[in-house]
Amino acid sequence: MKIFVAGASGVIGRILLPKLVEAGHEVTGMTRRKEQGQAIEELGAKAVIADAFNLKQMVNIISENQPDVVIHQLTALSQGSSAENARIRMEGTRNLVNAARQANVKKIIAQSISWAYEPGDEPAMEEVALDVHAPLPRSTTISGIAALESAVTEIPDYVILRYGTLYGPSTWYDKNGATAGQVRNHELTATDGVSSFIHVEDAANAAFLALAWPTGTYNIVDDEPAKGIDWLPVYADILNAPSPELQLGAGGWERGALNTKVKNVCGWNLHYPTWRTGFLEALR
Numbered sequence: 001m002k003i004f005v006a007g008a009s010g011v012i013g014r015i016l017l018p019k020l021v022e023a024g025h026e027v028t029g030m031t032r033r034k035e036q037g038q039a040i041e042e043l044g045a046k047a048v049i050a051d052a053f054n055l056k057q058m059v060n061i062i063s064e065n066q067p068d069v070v071i072h073q074l075t076a077l078s079q080g081s082s083a084e085n086a087r088i089r090m091e092g093t094r095n096l097v098n099a100a101r102q103a104n105v106k107k108i109i110a111q112s113i114s115w116a117y118e119p120g121d122e123p124a125m126e127e128v129a130l131d132v133h134a135p136l137p138r139s140t141t142i143s144g145i146a147a148l149e150s151a152v153t154e155i156p157d158y159v160i161l162r163y164g165t166l167y168g169p170s171t172w173y174d175k176n177g178a179t180a181g182q183v184r185n186h187e188l189t190a191t192d193g194v195s196s197f198i199h200v201e202d203a204a205n206a207a208f209l210a211l212a213w214p215t216g217t218y219n220i221v222d223d224e225p226a227k228g229i230d231w232l233p234v235y236a237d238i239l240n241a242p243s244p245e246l247q248l249g250a251g252g253w254e255r256g257a258l259n260t261k262v263k264n265v266c267g268w269n270l271h272y273p274t275w276r277t278g279f280l281e282a283l284r
């Protein structure tokens with residue numbers, strides 16, 4: 001198949017590209033940066049330099065490319081700005097979907113998140129509504145996710161991957177990542193808030209396998225949603241960092257998510273079924 005990956009140079013894209021190439025697909029990867037274009041070509045894909053905020057450019061490259069499938073892994077998280085990230089989700093996705101529609105693309109696979117659900121006591125299944133009534137600053141993220149997911153459904157066959165919190169190589173949770181730094185500096189407090197994690201390798205693999213998955217929205221999370229008071233001390237210990245302060249309570253939306261649907265409908269299997277062993281392997 002001809003596959004166009006937007007976000008090919010990102011933390012997931014870099015793992016995804018070789019999987020697609022090895023499976024025999026004709027892969028094009030998009031980046032704004034020349035040096036990343038070279039890295040994309042070294043992974044066996046063709047690189048195109050374009051900016052997702054430039055609609056004309058997007059229309060031109062996708063209509064020239066004529067892909068069977070577009071994979072959307074665009075985020076703007078390197079600078080840590082949720083407003084910039086919401087902008088790429090809204091405007092970047094809008095442009096990508098418009099360009100894909102003009103080129104008659106039949107399938108799209110898109111990155112979303114699994115912590116955008118409305119508050120509740122239990123980890124969320126996919127039918128739980130997005131938290132569209134959340135106050136600022138959370139509403140910035142939710143608006144971005146709602147716009148992204150809605151735009152993506154305009155393509156006839158769509159797969160929305162609601163990823164848990166990424167850990168593993170080159171993520172914020174890697175040895176030299178931002179979260180590891182905060183934990184070493186004793187800046188994070190462990191609360192009752194529940195997170196669902198996903199190893200970046202499993203996240204990339206889900207995007208690869210989703211080529212064959214039916215249209216739908218799937219939580220891509222591990223098997224063990226965990227309270228901060230459970231996972232953070234374990235993570236700190238593996239890093240040889242000081243134990244975090246513990247604090248009761250959590251925001252209602254910090255509920256984690258379940259992967260039952262993707263396992264039942266798509267037969268998905270994880271290489272890293274729980275953060276307990278996954279953290280150890282990723283950080284040793």
Ligand SMILES: NC(=O)c1ccc[n+]([C@@H]2O[C@H](COP(=O)([O-])OP(=O)(O)OC[C@H]3O[C@@H](n4cnc5c(N)ncnc54)[C@H](OP(=O)(O)O)[C@@H]3O)[C@@H](O)[C@H]2O)c1
Pocket residue numbers: 006007008009010011012013030031032033036050051052053073074075076077078079088092113163164165166170171172173
């Ligand atoms: N679910 C999660 O928890 C989650 C998900 C994703 C990322 N993260 C975290 O975020 C950190 C940074 O992620 P990242 O390394 O993937 O970087 P990033 O800065 O978020 O960029 C991701 C991809 O989007 C592309 N991109 C961004 N804006 C673009 C635009 N206007 N036009 C075209 N392409 C654009 C980038 O291409 P360029 O080469 O042009 O920059 C890159 O390929 C990671 O370390 C990870 O821990 C977490």
